[in-house]
Amino acid sequence: MKKLIIASIFLAYITNYAQQEDPLLTHDIENQKEWVNSIMKNLTLDQKIGQLFMIQAYSNKDKKHTNFIKKMIKKHHIGGLIFMQGTPEKQVQLTNIYQLKSKTPLLIGFDGEWGLDMRLKNAFRYPWNMTLGAVQKGVLIEQFGKQLGEHCKRIGIHINFAPVVDINTNPKNPIIGNRSFGENKYNVAKKAIAFTKGMQSMGVLANAKHFPGHGDTSTDSHKTLPFLDFNLKRLDSIELYPYRQLFDSDLASVMIAHLNVPSLEPKKGVPTSISYKVVTELLKEKMNFNGLIFTDALNMKGAANYAKPGDIDLAAFLAGNDMLLIPEDVKEAVKKIKNALKNNLISEARLNQSVQKILKAKYLVGLNNFKPIKETEIRSDIITSKDKLLYRSLMKEAITLVKNDNVTLPIRDLAKAKIAYVKLGDSDHLSFMNTLKKYAQVDIISDKNLTGLLQKLKPYNTVIIGYHKSNKTPWKRFKMSEEELVWLQEISKGHKVILDVFASPYTLLDINDFSTIDAVLVSYQNSKVSQEISAQMIFGALETKGKLPVSIKNIFPEGTGITTSNLLRLSYSIPEAVDMDSKLLTKIDAVTKMVVDSTMAPGGQVLVARYGKVIYHKSFGYHTYNKKQKVKVTDLYDLASVTKILGGLPLIMKSEEMGLFNLNTRLGDLLPYLKGTNKDTITIKQALSHTGKIKPWIPYYLETIDTITKTPFNKYYSKVKSKDSSIKVAEDLYLINSYTDSIYKKIAEAPQRSEAGYKYSGLIFYLFKKYIKDTYHKEMDYLNNENFYKPLGATSLTYNPLKKFSKSEIVPSEIDDYYRNQTLQGHVHDMGAAMMNGVSGNAGLFANSNDIAKMMQMYLQAGYYGGKRYFEPKTIHKFNYRYYEKDSIRRGLGFDKPQLNPEDKASSKYATANSFGHSGFTGTYTWADPDTGLLYVFLSNRVYPTMANNKLGEQDIRTNILDLIYEAIIE
Template sequence: MQKKIIVFIALIYSVIINSQQLDPLLVKNVEGQKVWVDSIMNSMTVDEKIGQLFMVQAYSNKDEKHKKFITEMIEKYHVGNLIFMQGTPEKQATLNNYYQSISKIPLLIGFDGEWGLDMRLKNTYKFPWNMALGAVQDNNQIKEFGKHLGKHCKRLGIHINFAPVVDINTNPDNPIIGNRSFGESKENVTQKAIALTQGMQSEKVLANAKHFPGHGDTATDSHHTLPVLNFEKSRLDSIELYPYKRMFEAGVASVMTAHLSIPSLESNNTLPTSLSKNVVTGLLQEELGFEGLVITDGLNMKGAANYATSAEINLAAILAGNDMLLIPQDVPSTIKAFKEAYENGMLTEERLNHSVRKILKAKYWAGLNNYQPIIEGNLRNDLNTIQDELLHRKLVKESITIIKDRDSVLPIENLVNKKIAYVKLGDASSKSFVNMLNNYTQVDVVSSKKLDVLLRKLKKYDLIIIGFHKSNKHPWKSYKFKNSELVWLQEIARNHKVILNVLASPYSLLQVKSFTNIDGIVVSYQNSKLAQELSAQAIFGAFDVKGKLPVSIKEDFKVGEGISTKNLKRLQYSIPEEVGMSSEKLKNIDKRIDTILRKRMAPGGQVLVARNGVVVYKKNFGYHTHLKNRKVKSNDVYDLASLTKILSSLPMIMKADEDKKLSIYSSLGDVLTSYKDTNKDTLLLKELLSHTARLKSWIPFYVATQDSITKKNLPEFYRKRWSKKYRIRVAKNLYLNKSYKDSISKYIKEADQRERIGYKYSDLGYYIFKEILESKYKTPLNKLADEFLYKPLGANRTSYLPLQKFAKNAIVPSERDAYYRNQLLHGYVHDMGAAMQGGVGGHAGLFGNSNDVAKIMQMFLQRGYYGGTQYYEPETIDKFNKRYYADKRIRRGLGFDKPQINPKEKPTCGCVSDKSFGHSGFTGTYTWADPDSGIVYVFLSNRVYPTMRNRGLVRSNMRTKIQEDIQNAIQGE
């Protein structure tokens, strides 16, 4: 007998547990919830119960008249729920607190935030639309997205968010769902919807599956008319209803019933499904067993509002089985109709109590049994966090989809001599896309109002990137090509290799008649700033592309297709937190820059910080000169001074070492026969590179070409105009006798060696290396470096002789020279010796911007690999990034500067690893890379303006103080 009792109790317990699993509104503390609900139910009048059925529209951007109206709804008509619409979070919070304070029973606050609070509120966060999320393969990211939605809602006092949309968008002409759907695959839609629901409800915000029984396959908008779905029940059961069944099992808390006409479910084809008892009670609650909250779609929509009077519609909705009326019209008349129906038995007490009890259970579930007012301070910051942006970046990055890649055109690899143009289609902004493309190589914007002119302009280009940009304002905006754009697309593709990037709905591709001539197609789904930036990065292989198409494009591209591409390890561009750094702490750099400008240490400059291959700080500051005529821009180039040693000469020395054209253990006399039998004959190349070769630090060659008394340049050496004899261009209107090139070499060979053995920094070794390299390769150093390194890297803003390549206004001037060239040095190298070599020196002469310097340093950091090319064997990087004379307390590697050994030296902040390397430059430049921390740091300035006596930047150690700020910004270190 006892055994039977135990079995019976276990069975009853099992039934209770299962019923709790089916009822998503029950909480763990079932008894506490029941007591709270019962206590309120027992104290409520019929009027108060009826009021709980309404969720009225409230705005935070309207006047006092509207506030008075909502107040009346709550106080006079006992309305128990509000849905907030347009406005601002601050005003909504204030109104929310006020409305809650005047309500006898806590209000359930609803919101339509499918892609975030931005769907209704200004100054709040906007995540991608569902169509983009449908391309993401990791559903944990969608769950995380749901958590963020939940946190935002919770922070603003919202208890139910009307999301996710679970409509399966099988009709590309759907005017209202489209981008709001996760796509056309029922499995993918279901998985995404469940993940989002789980994330949001984990933050105690009720999710809402909409629009039941399915709004995906219609070409009309229920906001304006009643859409008709002529499908058999079996079709609905297998497709439209599929996600609902799975979501009910997963515990979604509420469902929104749609305004549709579905004859197979409701024989009265004028009766919207939202008002049909067959659909709401019979199908949703009885057949499918849903026990959560059932809420109508907005009852102001024409799909419902055209059916009858507002009061009749509202009553019909409740009698059909809905628990809550969303945006009911004419509440006073509706209440009157409800009371009449209650009195005549049409609306029974049991039916009324059933819905009211569910609503109160939902309020308890959302924590309204312990209601707390919204904290109004710091609201905007809390709703726009770094964590939101990190997630947004991850979602966009993982959504980008490549659906065609003929001949491996994606990602773009070989940049040598490749001329790339960008052509814009569409009517929305493309600025962020173009700017990001140009971080990787020169991409020219080509446009014309006439196709024949455009095609003529494009003839000189090898690759055309076409961006199709449509409005990102909201998901209902038109995504279609103009007919003329379709013609242009085909004509360009017929004559050129083309990559098409669709920054709009993938359905736009349905208009394209043929994809035959288009080589690569990237689908980026939206034209947000982030989508533009990340898709540009994807095109150049900065990260793996993983997205899969959430919808089909005719027979050409099927749902679920997507080509994965490899990561070429080019620089990415993101925010500090993505690589474990603090944005807040990096703001200390801004303070340093303010000091530099205020104390006139330099007129301006560029600072770049990257970690683990991701640029996280890239800013320009100040002006070209103290005259403040031109602000510093990203494409502006600086005289890099001695950075030339590690960005030009050293890369070619390393290549020569790999090519067996020289050995660091060779003597100078063995490599250059002209040095045989000189006092430098037996110097080893590694001694030259380590600055231990006892060379003089420098020789002022120009002094020998001036009058010793007047200090004026002697006419035997200089002319104002070019001629065959005076062909070495030193500066504007100043040409040096060609014979002086040999004199420089002669001076170096004959120069006395320092008697003291040990370390002494010297430029002279790099004059010698220039001669070695040019003799070994039979090519000038500037062309060697350009062909081997800069062009393949896409370092198109790095060059010797900048006036031959860049616009003069993009070159930052250096010194007002009053001792040699007697002019503002603008486009000409500051270093006198390099100038006397025609601007191409092994030790100086290179110009560039921070972005390009970072590319080269990142290549070194990646042990010779960048952009799909292995420039050096990893062992070569190790060989040159090594101290060969550390036992003599000499910090230098081979070419690379290294952190201090002697505390009196300050080449770095003293806070970087011994594996780190870099260099500084006389003009106020500095770059450093650290394999341990993954940091690449670039500082460029023209601190020598107005003259090189301006040593404030050097004396203050500002460059290495910024380096310390960077190190301190690494979180957890």
Template sequence: MKNSVVKILFLSSLFIFAVSCVSKKKVIPKPPEVIIAKAEPLDDKYGYDSEVQKKWVDSVYNKLTFDERIGQLFMIAAYSNKDSIHVNKIEKLIRDNKVGGIIFFQGGPVRQAILTNRYQAKSRLPLLIANDAEWGLSMRLDSTYRYPWNMTLGAIRDSKLIEKVGIQMGEQSKRMGIHFNFAPVLDINTNPKNPVIGFRSFGENKENVTESASAFIKGYQSVGLLATGKHFPGHGDTDVDSHLALPTVSFSKERFNEVEFYPYKKLFNEGLASVMVAHLNVPSLEPRENSPSSVSYNIVTDILKLQLQFKGLIFTDALNMKGASNFKKPGEIDLEAFLAGNDILLCPENVPLAEEKICMAYEDGLISEERLAYSVKKILKYKFKVGLNNYTPVSIPNLYNEINTPANDALQYQLFENAITVLKNKNEILPIRKLENNKIAYVKLGDDTNSSFVATLKKYTEITEVSDQNIDSLNVKLKDFNTVIVSFHKSDRAWKKQEFSETELLWLQEIAKKNIVILDVFAKPYSLLTIPTFDEIEGVVMSYQNSDIAQVVSAELIFGAIDAKGKLPVSINANFKVNDGLVTEKLNRLGFTVPENVGMNSVTLAQIDYFANLAINKKMAPGVQVLVARKGKVIYQKSFGYHTYENKVKVVNSDIYDVASLTKILATLPNVMQQYDQQKINMETTLGTMLPIFNNSDKQDIHFKELLSHYARFQAWIPFYEGTLDRSQKPSEKYYRKVADSQFSKKVADSLFIRNDYHDTIMKKIINSKLIPKKEYKYSDFTFIILKDYLERVTGKKLDVLVQENFYGSLGMNYTTYNPLNKFNKYIIAPTENDTYFRHQILQGYVHDMEAAMEGGVGGHAGIFSNTMDIAKIMQMYLQKGNYGNQKYFSENTFSDFNTCYFCAEGNRRGIGFDKPQKAGTPGPTCSCASLTSFGHTGFTGTMTWADPEAEIVYVFLSNRTFPGTNATNTLSKEHIREDIQRVIYDAIVK
């Protein structure tokens, strides 16, 4: 032991103790006044924050017994998932050995909080409570939130976001009664094979590690708690786990000073509260062979305290780790650590023995009163800083909810949006732009879950999952695809191996040879080390972790809902260098997040569930889908109920519904808008000009603007189907056949085909129909039946083909179609009605509207089947005034012209094709909260979609309220369920 360890030598003639150290009662020795006078002033050592703090520390210290002073040096390990034997053991150490702190490990949040209160009640002086929670409480506790690893955060270049991580983790720790977190890791991970640090480090670049750690510390300590930098002097280039043995770090002093000490020097000046000293063998800093750094006076005192001028608390790493316990026996290792200059001895194996050893060293003069006071008073100072001078127990009620708030997911989305890194982007394959002719396959590698990734990919376009037991057979299946997305998924749990297997490497190589490949890796960056070359892989995305949010955000990036911002925090051989990271283009497609990220409140928005379930429970509809998007992000998408009241098939988000009159603005109107945008029609174009068959009728001079504003004096509708029934009210053989032929090829329902020319009869009936006497607002299906005829005449294409080519393909509306049975299994289609008056069968996949059915399922006013996600895409396109996915469908001026109420002064609220909010005091489709610039439509089957440019909201509600029959009272409408949900949406807006 160096002489400098012994600051004060006691005279052997002085009476030191009234009884021996092993006795239960001890008398505090009083060193000679002359020795105290020579000592360095304590104020300079402790750096008290205030006179009040100093007085409290001095007062408490003077009241402590010798036992209690020594006890303050120990922080013992406790668990909240163990039995009463463990709890009693902890209580005994608190009662008998006066320990000053507890570090909690595994357990649960409520159980830990209860034990915290119990243990605090047993201690005369409040305990310092710590945890080792580098990625949040969930590193140790179940039912708590898991933040990204440091290496993931190291990919982020927005330090404010990392500061937010510190704040949130700090607030959660504070709510749990925790004062110290042994985080962040300050190790510069320059060794990819490091078995114990790795992803726990912010990376291999000292500046990035320092900046990231600084942001975290600033956030964590801003809530009044204390962070701990670790593992001094530097654990980043080791190949041995110090939990199992003593690693050796062979760097020179110069290297340590330049690299490993870099973050410490910077962060000491910024107020880092404490440092944890590692168990490392560092020959250049400690000459004793195989001596752990944690017990090295040279490292702890000469370097950390004197050279680097650190004034904060110094913790040993856990003394029960093999890196320390193999060096000295319990008790002896604790004494060595204290003599080296540490303040708090973490996780001692034998507290009574360690206290006895320290006490005997005190008797022998190896430890002076000043040295003991130095650490104990420093500990008391930090107890004051965290508020233990006014200790209050942890409040148990609502604890779980208060540490698991929506803000957690909100930040998690932001973190991955800024972390996920594009490492290769040959020919700008990312983001995927053209959807209409791009056949995309998906292949999974790895043994962990991928459901959120695949589900999100499928929300953008059609994705075909391909698998096989044989690589050659797999490549045969892939040959017809344009793009193959390969994702690699490994467990997000910390210590799981994350390397590609040899088989997976071979498969990746073979797939890449024969296909255009985007590789997305949901594992730590070092998993890429085993890939020999990336030459034949067009796109490489590093998503870092396999959490659900990482999967969602990565899928967003692939399709351009977000742009790539992340930078690689470590090097991957010669393939990718630290700080590599390409920027990708952001396409204005819908993305996904939580309400808080778009200025809305999750708790308020959750009230949608109540109204949706109310509709189900009161049998207003068997099933319901609801989607809400704001500011280009889907924030709520849920399904409720079943396909029928038999409660056999649950509704899921991908199921499709007959959307009835939403067809008007989902299929016919956007094509009409393109005609208008191309100046083929204008607001004054007459019906006779658009469709010459109306010439010489009383309808020929109806203007386009009147036609689409439901201001053309049309009747509401005509029951066209009634004229095709026989005397028994069944489909007449004159008009229908059970088997299709060349003259009867339009399918109306199962085993029912109508004459191909009956459309002409329908148009003649509209031409000959009487106009209502008064020019007033009158909603009519005739408008869009007419517009379908117009579009098919001028384009030479059927409406179902036209809308697919012009909109659905490029928008990625792959679940939206006429006649869905031609594309989908009927079991994903909610049945619409048990038709007992026309087709006499259950309609599942056949349009409910009779006229649209008589058109072979393709109507201008009805016939579309879709789900909420697809409808949201085209509504977002409208909200973006004709642009989606950075593709222009029509001009902003065209949209503005169509979203104008031209006859509001005459009491007609309608826009051009769009429905608009009702005027005050009149009934209408919306809650009174929607702005006048909002627009949308409702449908007879119990559907609604609405968009509000001012609030930047898209709302979609789908149901099959007409099942099993349409004769029942429309309680969904009478009870204002759709409007009440819309009101909840607006109530949820906070900014």
């Protein structure tokens, strides 16, 4: 009577299900049926029973284990193997061996919820389900399933025991947690369906687990039998929902969990995995599931504690399972099942039913025509640029902003921001920190005690707190310590705080007060990629798009997620993200190696970006040929004439945009002291396009030194700085202040070239330094820094870098034995710029490649960058235009342009007419192309130890690399 009451309640609450079509059928049903029947016809009873077992195999164990598996195949005719730990290469080798040993092809299973990395070394790892639960684009989850299917298929796996469809409504769940898509049944179902569709499209069977639902438990079924005291209405509404949806999407298999659910199985302590009511009555009959049914591992304590080996296997088969996963004793299990058949506890028809399903699944995955798996090039096939790109895409869509008071994120005003970083947690933070520093000066602040830390934080107005926990497994502890919780609250009381959690979103549960925390970002995992992407979001290079997959008390409900704006700052990705070939770009590595090996330059930096994404950024070689200090991507180089477009031109363009002059303004009108000279009537347009007949260069320094002994005259120089001699041309060498006027006088009096046409000259940029000072009453280094470099976050872009950076961060240029008689390191190489106190429009800037790219990207984006407009688009166009192209002059105004004569090599042969850039005497170069979105920076100190070495220029290395970059574009 009691059973009848339970059954009636059950029928009342469990939704009526449509009959699921057989998900194990192929398109060639008749061929499949013929193959299954032909196998069945030749199987003995022992061989049929053997098909029920999937035992665990390892590829990192010794020969003894291999022989054991061979024995199990030969003696007990097992139906499949589930591979555990090892490597992909070894697993493939063993799979080939075992398949050849087996009379009936083996169904190979695997636990790869987030990729082959879950079990195997040297394999690709995708994000955990909790992270994917935040992703709103279902197509990306399907793509993830597809990629994982490709990986599985490549190494001979036929069924991947994924996805986990447990709805994690219990934050204390010790075994599911990060393995769940979240607490929302609709979200879980959508993600599971997309994943299943993707993986099964590659011919790899999906497996939904852990039926009927392991999400709301606080115990681990590996260690004990979890208890779920829920009524049928709750189970049907929540736990079973994803399964119903998946059954309509051709899900191939289900795994039954070891759970104690009295509302489903009234017998005390009976695990769901061996419950007839759960497996047969609920799953097969009520829910009409026709796919393959697996037990969860039978060696887990949730099952093993209930009955002895053999007995538990028999009970599981009697319950309705098709395959018995990881039995403890196959020999004993076979014996028990044979006795049950003999005693009519099981019919042979029931046995045949499961064996036929198993064989159908084997046909479905192609085992009717098994061919040995290719044993070479495995790693390159399962760790691809496609995988790396997808991983980045998933993380970009997942990272979630749950709080953003006063639009704290993204950080906008870099000129005013004084940013500190404080690390909490016990795991790595290097990628996060390095990426933050690409955008602004961010100082790492730490102390052993809170008082000391708060004291050190006083000068800062913004504090980024990164909480970093282990990314090794999804089960690692994620909770903050009591001390960390106190530190977080105390720091946030006196500062604008951005908290970034590189751990489970459940980390936030222990934070009692969020009122003083201005922004909270959940980055889910502490991987290198999540750190990089999260840092980019903080500075507005990428938008935040994720939605919280679980609730954090009643403070941040499930589904919380604030979308930020994209400020169009440079972001950092991989070549395939912008349709470029990473393998082709590696040719740059060979060229830079040749540069060093051939003594063209001691070292350098190369940066490549496209569409605002930096996709190649490397340093090469050393500071000098003694090879004691390797070049870093953060090291500063003397830019030489690249200064013209990054130091002189910005202020010229801004002044023109403000209406202070126009392109036809004469130099005499701009600079009155040129009135009546041969420079008087030259227009700005002519001067900047190098058609004004201005002399190319004046070696001012020669008249200030003894040209025989190469020593400076005392009347011009002092070894100590004084009121009258404050122009520092090098270490312990100061030029008299009055000599600046001599330079302007020499330019004014210099004879003009007699021939018309184009001739490069830097003298106009000396003149503009004076114009800027006379007009704005401030030096151009100050104006550039305040108006461009600081707000851009280009902290290394600077004149006289020794005022801000240590000498070790600055790459030496030349060993000067003709003027200053010392190694130039942090003092401008250009003699004329040195005599202008290191600040000129023609030379004097130092920078690393990343900060040059910021200025160039701003130009590419028509004057806009980081949420700020620096120039009107028409201004950029006006100066990036060839006004004298009809005269075969390639130059714009200040900007260099691609060669018109194929014999020249100003740029790449592929460069478009709209592209622009400049080269520098010291071995520097930068180029940008609006039509292709390309941006390129090359830095070197080819003038070390002497400028007489110009092999770099003679072999067109800088523009040849640009050719390679264009060639790497995927059409």
